[in-house]
Amino acid sequence: MSLRTSAHPSDLLTLLRERQPLVQCITNAVVTGFTANVLLALGASPAMVDIPDEAGGFARIASGVLVNLGTPTGEQRDAARAAVAAAAEAGVPWVLDPVAVGALPVRTALARELLLHKPTIVRGNASEILALAGAGAGGRGVDAIDSAEAAEEAARSLALLTGGAVAVSGPVDLVTDGTAVVRVANGHALLTRVTGGGCALGAVMAAFAGATTAIAPGSGPDTDGSARASRALDAAVAASSVYGIAAEHAARSAAGPGSFAVGLLDALAALDAPAVRAEARLS
Amino acid sequence: MSLRTSAHPSDLLTLLRERQPLVQCITNAVVTGFTANVLLALGASPAMVDIPDEAGGFARIASGVLVNLGTPTGEQRDAARAAVAAAAEAGVPWVLDPVAVGALPVRTALARELLLHKPTIVRGNASEILALAGAGAGGRGVDAIDSAEAAEEAARSLALLTGGAVAVSGPVDLVTDGTAVVRVANGHALLTRVTGGGCALGAVMAAFAGATTAIAPGSGPDTDGSARASRALDAAVAASSVYGIAAEHAARSAAGPGSFAVGLLDALAALDAPAVRAEARLS
Amino acid sequence: MSLRTSAHPSDLLTLLRERQPLVQCITNAVVTGFTANVLLALGASPAMVDIPDEAGGFARIASGVLVNLGTPTGEQRDAARAAVAAAAEAGVPWVLDPVAVGALPVRTALARELLLHKPTIVRGNASEILALAGAGAGGRGVDAIDSAEAAEEAARSLALLTGGAVAVSGPVDLVTDGTAVVRVANGHALLTRVTGGGCALGAVMAAFAGATTAIAPGSGPDTDGSARASRALDAAVAASSVYGIAAEHAARSAAGPGSFAVGLLDALAALDAPAVRAEARLS
Numbered sequence: 051m052s053l054r055t056s057a058h059p060s061d062l063l064t065l066l067r068e069r070q071p072l073v074q075c076i077t078n079a080v081v082t083g084f085t086a087n088v089l090l091a092l093g094a095s096p097a098m099v100d101i102p103d104e105a106g107g108f109a110r111i112a113s114g115v116l117v118n119l120g121t122p123t124g125e126q127r128d129a130a131r132a133a134v135a136a137a138a139e140a141g142v143p144w145v146l147d148p149v150a151v152g153a154l155p156v157r158t159a160l161a162r163e164l165l166l167h168k169p170t171i172v173r174g175n176a177s178e179i180l181a182l183a184g185a186g187a188g189g190r191g192v193d194a195i196d197s198a199e200a201a202e203e204a205a206r207s208l209a210l211l212t213g214g215a216v217a218v219s220g221p222v223d224l225v226t227d228g229t230a231v232v233r234v235a236n237g238h239a240l241l242t243r244v245t246g247g248g249c250a251l252g253a254v255m256a257a258f259a260g261a262t263t264a265i266a267p268g269s270g271p272d273t274d275g276s277a278r279a280s281r282a283l284d285a286a287v288a289a290s291s292v293y294g295i296a297a298e299h300a301a302r303s304a305a306g307p308g309s310f311a312v313g314l315l316d317a318l319a320a321l322d323a324p325a326v327r328a329e330a331r332l333s
Numbered sequence: 334m335s336l337r338t339s340a341h342p343s344d345l346l347t348l349l350r351e352r353q354p355l356v357q358c359i360t361n362a363v364v365t366g367f368t369a370n371v372l373l374a375l376g377a378s379p380a381m382v383d384i385p386d387e388a389g390g391f392a393r394i395a396s397g398v399l400v401n402l403g404t405p406t407g408e409q410r411d412a413a414r415a416a417v418a419a420a421a422e423a424g425v426p427w428v429l430d431p432v433a434v435g436a437l438p439v440r441t442a443l444a445r446e447l448l449l450h451k452p453t454i455v456r457g458n459a460s461e462i463l464a465l466a467g468a469g470a471g472g473r474g475v476d477a478i479d480s481a482e483a484a485e486e487a488a489r490s491l492a493l494l495t496g497g498a499v500a501v502s503g504p505v506d507l508v509t510d511g512t513a514v515v516r517v518a519n520g521h522a523l524l525t526r527v528t529g530g531g532c533a534l535g536a537v538m539a540a541f542a543g544a545t546t547a548i549a550p551g552s553g554p555d556t557d558g559s560a561r562a563s564r565a566l567d568a569a570v571a572a573s574s575v576y577g578i579a580a581e582h583a584a585r586s587a588a589g590p591g592s593f594a595v596g597l598l599d600a601l602a603a604l605d606a607p608a609v610r611a612e613a614r615l616s
Numbered sequence: 617m618s619l620r621t622s623a624h625p626s627d628l629l630t631l632l633r634e635r636q637p638l639v640q641c642i643t644n645a646v647v648t649g650f651t652a653n654v655l656l657a658l659g660a661s662p663a664m665v666d667i668p669d670e671a672g673g674f675a676r677i678a679s680g681v682l683v684n685l686g687t688p689t690g691e692q693r694d695a696a697r698a699a700v701a702a703a704a705e706a707g708v709p710w711v712l713d714p715v716a717v718g719a720l721p722v723r724t725a726l727a728r729e730l731l732l733h734k735p736t737i738v739r740g741n742a743s744e745i746l747a748l749a750g751a752g753a754g755g756r757g758v759d760a761i762d763s764a765e766a767a768e769e770a771a772r773s774l775a776l777l778t779g780g781a782v783a784v785s786g787p788v789d790l791v792t793d794g795t796a797v798v799r800v801a802n803g804h805a806l807l808t809r810v811t812g813g814g815c816a817l818g819a820v821m822a823a824f825a826g827a828t829t830a831i832a833p834g835s836g837p838d839t840d841g842s843a844r845a846s847r848a849l850d851a852a853v854a855a856s857s858v859y860g861i862a863a864e865h866a867a868r869s870a871a872g873p874g875s876f877a878v879g880l881l882d883a884l885a886a887l888d889a890p891a892v893r894a895e896a897r898l899s
Contacts, residue, residue: 060813063369078664079645079648079664080360080648080649080652080662080664081649081651082362083363083364083365083366083367083528083648083649084687085361086528087527087528087590087591087594089588090525090526090527090590091526091590096363096528097433098361098363098403098404099404099405099433099437100607101404101406101407101439103439104437104438104439104440107437107882108436108437120664121664121665121666122667122690123406123667123691124667124691125406125407133849141830148666150663153667153674154670154673154674155670155793156667156669157670188445218830221609226350234466242656243656243657243885244653244656245649245652245653245656246649248418262409269578304882304885305879305882305886306881306882306883306885306886307653307656307657307881307882308653308657308877308878308879308880308881308882308886309879309881309882309886311591311593311653311881312591312593312595313588313592313718314591315589315590315591315592315594316587316588316589316590316591316592317589318589319526319589319590319591320588320589327675341871362645364649365645365646366646366647366649366811366812369773369811369812370810370873370874373808373809373810373811373873374809374872374873374874379646379811380716381646381686381687382646382687382716382720383687384687384688384689384690384722385723386721386722387720387721387723390721391700391719391720402803406689407687408690415879461719553746563657594874595874595875595877596871596875597872597873597874598872598873598877599870599872599874600872600874601872602809602872602873602874603871603872614868
């Protein structure tokens with residue numbers, strides 16, 4: 051039974067600030083610092099717990115979990131398996147960012163395996179979503195070759211498979227729960243000139259999913275499938291929108307990609323719900 | 334026999350700038366870059382040597398060693414064991430930052446093991462110090478749940494156990510050698526919004542300990558216990574104070590956590606001894 | 617047969633911006649983020665693919681490969697072996713940055729082994745180049761103890777051994793293909809106060825080598841030795857010069873090492889060919 055009560059990104063930002071979700075990040079070596087700083091600026095609490103004997107236990111007490119496959123060492127792969135299994139069992143939302151899946155073999159196999167635990171949100175560029183859905187050949191790394199729209203059907207089918215949401219990054223982000231499709235037109239091209247510009251968005255999605263899930267009464271695995279998918283959609287849309295608006299603010303005074311990245315953290319911290327309500331461009 | 338000749342943080346900053354201590358950092362994947370930049374801005378020389386067959390040999394020639402347990406991979410755990418044993422044997426001061434100890438099992442066991450080599454300085458938040466002293470249940474990661482004051486007794490007993498100093502981070506930092514207690518009221522809340530804000534302070538303590546220890550004539554393990562503890566206390570107080578003053582300077586012109594982190598590096602490089610003498614708030 | 621047609625750094629910058637070379641980085645944990653941001657700001661596309669079962673295959677499709685030995689974990693060492701063998705076989709240019717070679721045993725052995733695959737460019741400070749050429753004792757980490765000039769003979773003999781170029785960093789960089797020697801007087805002392813200041817230059821060299829190599833018709837291993845060496849020399853000189861000019865621009869408005877690092881990224885993105893033509897100081 052669907053309890054579709056779509057929450058606006060501005061309301062979810064307020065909620066996130068109140069709840070300060072604890073986000074476990076298992077992510078790549080390039081973007082760890084930037085990702086943690088984005089979460090702190092937003093109002094969430096990051097924790098990088100990514101060794102095998104600690105990751106599963108921590109996932110049970112985290113508000114949300116991010117698994118990003120950018121530089122998957124052996125220990126990280128085992129940690130990801132443990133964290134995802136624990137999160138799925140405990141009803142903790144988790145986000146899969148399948149960096150360069152399709153183009154590289156180890157992570158492609160791992161992503162397919164993790165997918166069985168039904169990620170709350172999958173976030174990637176069109177090449178990655180196409181590859182994960184079995185419909186594309188993969189990109190050449192973190193760059194999007196295909197446009198977000200090209201992955202709409204793949205994203206829908208992937209969302210129906212996971213019972214969650216799928217977000218495809220592009221000039222206009224596309225987010226779907228398999229049924230509804232929301233386009234988020236916030237963001238700025240400078241995000242593609244900063245490493246972690248996309249990866250950090252995955253962490254922001256885990257933060258919003260963590261804040262949102264905590265609303266639901268009870269614990270344990272979600273049993274109401276469509277409510278789960280709706281919440282996931284709302285969280286992914288809120289993350290794309292809030293992050294994109296902050297990027298727009300940062301771009302106004304940036305002299306290039308260096309000052310843009312610094313300004314993005316300042317803008318995330320300064321952003322408030324009224325600005326998000328006024329500036330979110332959803333369709 | 335105590336030779337308590339307390340050195341002011343301003344004098345120790347001058348000494349550090351002259352000696353440019355070489356600081357070996359075995360630290361977590363999130364904060365490596367920021368930690369190295371903090372050390373360089375301060376006037377120290379960072380070296381991340383954290384693989385098993387290199388860490389021990391390097392610790393013998395380093396001025397100081399930092400072991401931070403934030404993301405302890407298998408290789409880092411072995412490297413930490415080797416570095417700490419070598420440092421202890423060679424009389425090189427070393428700092429233990431027991432990130433999330435108490436909350437997570439692998440690092441908790443490792444921290445207890447490393448403690449046998451008597452760290453010159455232990456630096457953590459109240460939850461971590463309580464857990465390491467066996468008096469608390471541990472926090473939920475890098476966040477302090479308990480106030481620094483709550484850990485005073487635990488810090489004292491831990492310092493008496495190690496024969497060094499223990500520093501507890503909080504709005505007012507508390508530093509003790511088991512006998513004397515110094516409170517450092519420098520710092521700024523924005524440090525908690527930047528990843529590595531606390532972790533980098535551990536490296537700064539290793540730099541001050543390295544610069545201070547080099548004063549002592551002779552080499553090999555310290556035999557005069559109370560002189561060792563006093564020097565450790567002075568180094569930890571100097572680090573907290575200098576780092577905190579730089580944070581205050583940076584906060585004046587920061588627009589948020591992003592520009593604050595950038596400004597902190599600028600402020601550390603610009604800070605001079607007279608400013609530290611004028612602005613240190615010790616009690 | 618030499619086809620020495622020396623290309624000016626300004627022309628190579630234009631070429632790099634057109635070709636957007638894909639640069640595989642196997643680099644140390646401290647500088648991953650900064651290195652990727654430098655490449656993105658410059659106009660190249662970074663990819664950190666550094667696990668054993670992916671690194672070799674990716675090296676075949678990359679434009680250039682960087683192997684930096686700063687924190688060589690076991691997996692990275694195996695990945696470097698695979699990437700370098702594949703790059704050499706496929707004619708993909710690769711850069712070796714032998715961080716702290718001579719001073720530390722594991723990386724020294726690995727660097728000697730990788731050298732057999734004839735790096736297109738070797739980039740290091742004088743201590744590292746002397747050690748790699750078998751003529752020095754090694755430094756104390758990433759700091760240069762010897763001046764660049766002190767390593768001229770070692771650099772020449774190393775270049776003749778690899779059939780590529782060797783670049784020695786210092787206040788004035790020295791680049792040689794074993795025959796010609798070019799001195800690049802661009803740069804700024806603040807680069808030594810930012811972690812990754814030197815390491816990122818190695819990645820920039822891989823980007824220029826990738827952009828330059830793609831001009832050559834055909835594929836597979838280079839057979840014309842002197843053309844290979846000349847192209848490598850041009851690429852290394854262009855990288856040193858472009859990066860150094862951007863550093864000079866950034867230093868003009870920097871308040872310290874923090875704002876300098878941010879400004880360096882902005883300056884790299886803003887730099888155009890006419891400025892490089894006017895400001896390159898080669899001799």
